[in-house]
Amino acid sequence: MERRFDLVVFGATGFTGRLVAEELARVAPKSMRWAIAGRSKDKLEAVRRGLARDCEVLIADSAHPEELARSARVVCTTVGPYLQHGLPLVKACAEAGTHLADLTGELLFIKDSIETADAAAMASGARIVHGCGFDSIPSDLGVRLLHEHLARAGQGGKLGQVSLYVEKLKGGFSGGTIASLEGMLVEAARDRARRKVLLDPHALSPEPAAEQREERDLTSVKFDPVIGQWTAPFVMASVNTRVVRRTHALLGRVYGKGFRYREVSSTGKGPAGLARAVTLTSVLGGAVGALAMPWSRALMHRVLPAPGEGPSAEARAAGGFRYRFVAQLDGGGTAEARFHGSGDPGYAATSRMLAQASLALAFDELPRASGVLTPAVALGTGFMRRLEAHGFRFEA
Numbered sequence: 001m002e003r004r005f006d007l008v009v010f011g012a013t014g015f016t017g018r019l020v021a022e023e024l025a026r027v028a029p030k031s032m033r034w035a036i037a038g039r040s041k042d043k044l045e046a047v048r049r050g051l052a053r054d055c056e057v058l059i060a061d062s063a064h065p066e067e068l069a070r071s072a073r074v075v076c077t078t079v080g081p082y083l084q085h086g087l088p089l090v091k092a093c094a095e096a097g098t099h100l101a102d103l104t105g106e107l108l109f110i111k112d113s114i115e116t117a118d119a120a121a122m123a124s125g126a127r128i129v130h131g132c133g134f135d136s137i138p139s140d141l142g143v144r145l146l147h148e149h150l151a152r153a154g155q156g157g158k159l160g161q162v163s164l165y166v167e168k169l170k171g172g173f174s175g176g177t178i179a180s181l182e183g184m185l186v187e188a189a190r191d192r193a194r195r196k197v198l199l200d201p202h203a204l205s206p207e208p209a210a211e212q213r214e215e216r217d218l219t220s221v222k223f224d225p226v227i228g229q230w231t232a233p234f235v236m237a238s239v240n241t242r243v244v245r246r247t248h249a250l251l252g253r254v255y256g257k258g259f260r261y262r263e264v265s266s267t268g269k270g271p272a273g274l275a276r277a278v279t280l281t282s283v284l285g286g287a288v289g290a291l292a293m294p295w296s297r298a299l300m301h302r303v304l305p306a307p308g309e310g311p312s313a314e315a316r317a318a319g320g321f322r323y324r325f326v327a328q329l330d331g332g333g334t335a336e337a338r339f340h341g342s343g344d345p346g347y348a349a350t351s352r353m354l355a356q357a358s359l360a361l362a363f364d365e366l367p368r369a370s371g372v373l374t375p376a377v378a379l380g381t382g383f384m385r386r387l388e389a390h391g392f393r394f395e396a
Contacts (some may be wrong), residue, residue, distance in 0.1 A: 103133035158256035172311035199337030319344030
C-alpha cells in the first residue's frame with residue numbers, strides 16, 4: 001500500500017520530539033517524505049519554522065491514531081508517558097503494517113504492547129521497536145555485537161555471565177522522563193500483579209519457563225571481584241536487562257544456554273569507590289522512594305523539571321556515556337568490550353539514536369522480522385554503521 005509519508009515524528013512539540021525532528025531535518029535523505037505530528041497546529045508550525053528543512057504538519061491525537069498510522073511507513077513517537085498514551089498507536093501501527101520506533105524505558109508498557117499487539121504486528125509485517133534510545137540500544141546492541149565479534153574471532157561466541165558496568169554517565173533529566181518513572185511507580189503501587197512484572201527478570205520473555213533463571217537487579221552497594229571495584233545499582237537495569245533477555249530468546253538463545261546478564265554502575269576502588277557507591281545508591285533509592293509516595297511526589301514536582309522541560313543545549317553537548325561489557329565465556333576465559341558515545345545520554349544521544357533507528361526502518365534492508373521486537377532483533381548489528389557515523393563507538 002502506498003503511504004503518504006516515509007516517516008512521521010509524533011510528539012514533535014515535546015522536548016525530545018523536537019530534538020528528533022531537528023536531527024532528522026539535518027541528516028535524513030533529501031528525498032524523504034516526512035511530517036511532524038501532534039495535537040496543536042500552532043506549536044507544530046513553530047517547530048517547523050525552526051527546522052533546517054521543510055516538512056508537512058499533521059494533527060493527531062494519541063487516543064485516536066489510526067489515520068496517523070495509515071499515513072506513514074514509519075512512525076517515530078516520543079509521546080509519553082507511554083503507559084498512559086502509547087498503546088493505541090502501537091495497536092494502530094500493528095494492524096496497519098506500519099513500523100514504529102519509540103524511546104520508552106517503561107517495562108509495563110512494553111509488556112502490554114507484547115500482549116496486545118505482537119500477534120497483529122507479526123501478521124501485518126510491522127516492526128514495533130521499543131527502546132530505541134539510550135534505553136536500550138547500547139545494552140541490547142552491545143551484547144549482540146560482542147557475541148558476533150567472538151564468533152568471528154573463532155571463540156565460539158557462547159556467552160556465560162555478561163556484566164555491563166556503567167563507567168561514565170553524564171547528563172540531565174527531562175520532565176517527560178520523570179513523569180514516565182512516576183507513572184510506573186504509581187501503577188505498581190496500586191496493583192500487585194504489576195509489581196510482580198517489574199520484579200520478574202524475564203518479564204518480556206516469550207517463553208519464561210525456558211529461561212535460565214536470573215538474580216534480581218542489584219539494589220545495594222556491592223564489591224565486584226570481577227573488576228575489583230565497588231558497584232551500585234544502575235537506574236535503567238530493570239528495563240535494559242529484560243530487553244537483552246528478550247533479544248536472546250527471539251534469536252533462538254543464540255548467545256548460549258548458560259547466558260546470564262546484569263547491569264550495575266562501577267564506582268571505583270578503595271574507600272573513595274565505596275563512598276561513591278554509597279552516595280549513588282542513597283540518591284537513587286531516595287529519588288525512587290520520593291516519587292512513589294503521594295506527599296513527597298508533590299514536593300518533588302516543585303523542584304523537578306515539568307513535562308516539556310529538559311537540559312540546556314550546552315548541558316546536552318557536555319554529556320556522554322561509556323559502558324564496559326565483561327563476559328565470562330562458556331568455554332572458559334573472558335572477553336571485554338566498550339560502547340560509548342558523546343552528548344547527554346537521555347537527550348542528545350537518544351535523539352540521534354531514535355532518528356537513526358527510524359531512518360533504518362524506513363530505508364535499510366534489515367533482518368527479516370516482525371512483531372513487537374527489540375532494537376537488536378529489528379535493526380540487526382549492521383545498524384552500528386549508522387551509529388558510528390553519528391558519534392557512537394563499539395570496541396571489542
